[in-house]
Amino acid sequence: MRLSHGFVPLLAVLIFLTSLPAGAVPGGIDPDPGPERSTRAEGDFGRSGAECRTSVEGAEAVTYCHNPYPAVYRVSLHIECVQWWDIDVDGSPVEVGPAGTVRLTGRCWEGIASVWVTEQRV
Structure with missing residues (x-):
């Protein structure tokens, strides 16, 4: 069976999109995320937790990430890269003490699809 040249790229994109984990790209890729975005960690922490x-x-x-509360939190940066061959980043957890601020960085080779921070109370 011989496939047309227009069908093969479409099939490749379809296979790629169905292989992504659920929620990997919430709402799609934002080409212009703006200068800053505020993120919250997974889970419901109410009015506590580090603000990133x-x-x-x-x-x-x-x-x-800044922790305005008396508890200690561990925060970790996660980055999903645009290219399938680019290695995604799962940063090591860093402790943020009371009234403390930490800087987390990461990069991809070609571009970033999504960024999020997870936190855990120590």
């Missing part, structure tokens, strides 16, 4: 501000410029992401 993320900026994406090209293929580099920088996140500042």
Whole structure:
């Protein structure tokens, strides 16, 4: 069986999109995420937890997490790269003490599809 040349790329894209984990790209890729985005960690922490501000410029992401509360939190930066061959980033957890601020960075070779921060109370 011989496939037409227009069908093969369409089939490749379809296979790629169906192989992504659920929620990997919430709402699609935002080509212009703006200068800063505020993110919350997974889970419901109510009015506690570190507040993180993320900026994406090209293929580099920088996140500042500030903990205004008396508890200690561990935050970790996660980056999903645009290209399938580019290695995604799962940063090591970093502790943020009371009234402390940490800087987390990561990058991809070609571009960033999504960035999020997870946190855990210590």
